[in-house]
Amino acid sequence: MRWKPFLPALLWLVAITFLSLSSNVPMPKIDFFSPDKLAHAGAYALLTALLALGVRKSKNSPLSRKNLFLIFCFAAGYGAFMEWVQGTYFPNRFFEYYDMLANASGALFAIVILNSGLFKRKN
DSSP: SGGGHHHHHHHHHHHHHHHHTTSSSOOOOOOSSSSHHHHHHHHHHHHHHHHHHHHHHHTTOOOHHHHHHHHHHHHHHHHHHHEEEEEEETTTOOOHHHHHHHHHHHHHHHHHHHHHHTOOOOO
C-alpha cells in the first residue's frame, strides 16, 4: 500500500493531536451544539473523509462498507483516545464524554455522506 495518498489525513491527524493537547484552548460549555462540539464533529468528519480518500486512492477502487466501517472505528477510536490522553496526562485539559460523542458523530456523518453515493467514482 502506498503512503502518499494518506499524507493529507496524516497532516490533519497531527493538527488534531496538537489542538487536542494544547493547554491554551479554553474550556467550553457542555452544549452539544456549541461551537466547540461542532468543531470537534467537523474535525473528525474531515479526518474521516481524508482517510477514506487515502484508502480509495491507495487501492484505486471504490470504498467497501468494510473499509468505511474500519475508517469510522479508527477516527472514533482516535477521538476517544485523545480525550483519555487529555484527562490523564495534561493538567489543564479534561476528559469529556460529550467531546467523544461529538468526535464519533462527526466521523459517522462523514461515513454516511461517503456511503450515500455522492462521492462514488463513476466509470
